[in-house]
Amino acid sequence: MIVRIVRMTFQEDKLPDFHTIFNNSKHQIRAFPGNRHLQLLSDPDHPTVRMTYSLWESVDALEAYRRSDLFRETWAATKLLFAEKPVAFSGENIESVPLIDIA
Structure with missing residues (x-):
């Protein structure tokens, strides 16, 4: 499994545009052959930073997407x-460690 993380810093006034692009493409990316997960994250200390976290079956699957x-x-x-x-x-x-439910 390949983990791909992309950290992007946006112009503050362009964040809504990015969210539109992401929302319009996220379902297609998640359905792309070899993609197992796609998540969008924000940096709590930097409000103009977004990160994508994605999981791919293999390097070949990621490269096919790219x-x-x-x-x-x-x-x-x-x-x-x-x-x-x-x-x-x-x-x-x-190695993956299962999440622990602390509730």
Whole structure:
């Protein structure tokens, strides 16, 4: 399993535009072959930062997505909204620890 995290800093007035792009593409990304999970996160200390956290079956599945028209079109629209260069990295899952219900 491949974990992909992309940290993006947006121009403050462009955040609504990003959320529109994300909302319009999230179902297609989640349905893309090899995608197992997609989540959007915010940084509690930096209100203009958003992060995507996604899980992919393999490097090949992630790369197929990155070569797709869906990615190219979504990324082209998203990168126009950045205030800073995004940071992206991937990692291969070695071990998962189940969540503990503390309730």
